[in-house]
Structure formats: C-alpha cells, structure tokens
Amino acid sequence: MASHRLSRQQIVYRLDQSIPPAVEIDPGDTVYFETYDARTGSILSDDDLLDHPHPVGSNPATGPVFVRGAEPGDGLCVTIESIDLAESGFLAVKKGEGLLAHRADHFATRIVPVNDGVVHFGDLRFPANPMVGVIGTAPAGDGISTSFAGPHGGNMDNRFITQGSRVHLPVEVEGAGLGIGDIHAAMGDGEITFIGLEICAEVAARVDLVKGAGIRRPLVETDHHWVTTGEGDDLGDAARMAANEMVDLLQARLELSFEEAYMLMSAAVDVQICQCCEPGEFPVTTRAVVSRDLVP
Numbered sequence: 660m661a662s663h664r665l666s667r668q669q670i671v672y673r674l675d676q677s678i679p680p681a682v683e684i685d686p687g688d689t690v691y692f693e694t695y696d697a698r699t700g701s702i703l704s705d706d707d708l709l710d711h712p713h714p715v716g717s718n719p720a721t722g723p724v725f726v727r728g729a730e731p732g733d734g735l736c737v738t739i740e741s742i743d744l745a746e747s748g749f750l751a752v753k754k755g756e757g758l759l760a761h762r763a764d765h766f767a768t769r770i771v772p773v774n775d776g777v778v779h780f781g782d783l784r785f786p787a788n789p790m791v792g793v794i795g796t797a798p799a800g801d802g803i804s805t806s807f808a809g810p811h812g813g814n815m816d817n818r819f820i821t822q823g824s825r826v827h828l829p830v831e832v833e834g835a836g837l838g839i840g841d842i843h844a845a846m847g848d849g850e851i852t853f854i855g856l857e858i859c860a861e862v863a864a865r866v867d868l869v870k871g872a873g874i875r876r877p878l879v880e881t882d883h884h885w886v887t888t889g890e891g892d893d894l895g896d897a898a899r900m901a902a903n904e905m906v907d908l909l910q911a912r913l914e915l916s917f918e919e920a921y922m923l924m925s926a927a928v929d930v931q932i933c934q935c936c937e938p939g940e941f942p943v944t945t946r947a948v949v950s951r952d953l954v955p
C-alpha cells in the first residue's frame with residue numbers, strides 16, 4: 660500500500676465535488692495530511708485578535724483526496740493512525756460570541772505551548788487530547804463549508820475522533836473527496852467559545868473503501884465505543900438525530916425490537932454534546948456513545 664503526503668498548501672474551505680483532487684489514491688493507502696489551524700496559521704501572538712474575518716476563510720481542511728473506485732453508495736473507513744501536533748496552538752475569545760456571549764465583552768487570544776503531550780496554559784498544565792474537528796467527504800450536489808457538519812461529516816468536533824479511531828463516512832460522489840482539518844490539541848465538549856485549542860498538525864490516515872456500504876451518516880468506531888453523530892440548528896433535534904442513529908445500530912447489531920433497543924439506550928447509551936457554542940445562531944453537533952462491551 661502506498662503512502663502520500665498533502666502539504667499545508669493543499670487546503671480547501673469547502674467539501675465540494677467541483678474542487679479538483681489534491682491527490683488520487685488507491686483504497687488501503689495511507690495519506691499524511693499536513694493541516695492548518697482554524698485561522699490558516701495567521702495567529703502568531705497574543706496580540707493577534709479574532710476581531711476581523713479571515714481574508715480567505717476559516718477552518719480549512721486538507722484535501723480533497725480522490726479514492727479510486729469510490730462511487731455513490733460506497734463507504735470510506737478512515738483510520739486515524741496518528742496525530743502529530745505543532746509546538747503551540749491558540750485559544751481565543753471573540754467579543755459577543757460563544758455560549759457566554761453576554762459576558763464576552765473583549766477579544767482575547769492566548770498562544771498555548773504544547774510539549775510532549777502537555778498543554779501549558781500560563782502556569783497551569785493539563786494533558787493534550789488531540790482530536791480531529793473536521794473530517795468529511797464531498798456531498799452530492801452543492802459543496803458545504805468546512806465550518807458546517809452534515810451527513811457527509813464535516814465540522815463534527817467530536818472528541819472520539821482521535822488516534823486509533825475509525826471514521827465511517829458515506830461516499831456521495833465519485834472519488835469521495837475526503838478532507839481532514841481543524842485539529843484541536845484539546846477541546847472541551849461544547850467548544851463553548853467557538854474555538855478549541857486550535858493547532859497545526861500532521862494526521863496520518865489509512866483510507867479503506869467499503870463497496871456498497873450504503874451508510875447514510877458518519878459512524879465513529881474506537882477500540883472501546885461505537886459513536887453515532889447528529890447535527891442541527893436546535894440542540895434537541897441534533898440529540899434526537901444521534902439517538903435515532905444509535906437505536907438503529909443497536910437494533911441491527913443486537914437483533915432487538917425498537918422497544919428493546921430504546922429501553923437499552925435509556926440505560927446504557929450516553930447522548931452528549933460535541934459543539935454547542937452558539938445555540939440558535941450556529942449549528943449544534945452531538946453524539947451517542949455505547950460501549951463495545953455491550954455491542955461487539
């Protein structure tokens with residue numbers, strides 16, 4: 660199996676079938692994605708405030724990757740083999756934005772060193788928890804900004820997408836059009852300021868093709884969990900979407916009736932927030948999580 664490298668210059672701000680591929684690969688190949696932070700490397704000091712729109716766009720993904728043989732109705736299984744972080748990233752507050760917009764009266768930026776898996780926030784230290792914010796394929800029809808999530812994946816901001824995770828994505832267009840970006844050195848559920856610990860990185864991902872997979876939405880698999888996803892303008896709708904996917908998964912894999920699966924969910928499945936920075940203003944993303952001890 661071959662390996663390929665995409666540089667930080669090969670970025671897109673949309674997952675869009677009309678964008679020419681950055682690379683063509685065979686199923687089973689590994690791609691090294693050099694990813695930019697959410698502000699395309701423009702935040703270099705605490706004086707660089709997020710008080711103006713980025714001239715080219717925000718939240719880039721590296722790609723798109725054209726997978727030979729991938730056709731609508733297939734699925735990709737993307738295994739995150741490693742996430743190597745840059746030496747520092749940034750956190751920020753945007754005036755009047757985020758979950759606590761009513762208290763965010765000032766812009767602020769903090770450059771945050773990350774050394775040997777440890778985040779240095781002033782004198783405070785805590786473990787890095789590297790994760791992939793954006794991973795998705797090109798949707799059928801019009802492209803979608805890498806700021807948004809949908810059935811194609813995209814800006815899911817799901818902490819379970821990390822080293823060792825396998826992300827199953829629908830293929831909606833020929834070649835799939837995979838993109839990966841928006842790596843966080845750490846992010847709390849909710850990403851409440853709108854901004855995780857945004858950082859440049861290099862992500863190694865093996866890309867397998869599952870012919871005729873027929874999956875409609877992203878599904879994340881770790882060594883210990885199955886994770887379904889949801890998104891929407893409303894937190895309740897987004898939670899319902901992730902739960903709806905999970906009840907289908909439980910029914911299919913455990914051969915349960917709807918009522919049995921629904922009861923089991925109420926006892927053994929966690930429905931959680933991924934991103935909830937400005938409910939009502941910006942789409943919410945969610946997940947439902949079940950242990951593989953229960954669902955092999």
Ligand code: CA
Pocket residue numbers: 792793814815816841
């Ligand atoms: Ca994000």
Ligand code: CA
Pocket residue numbers: 697792841843853854855857
């Ligand atoms: Ca981000």
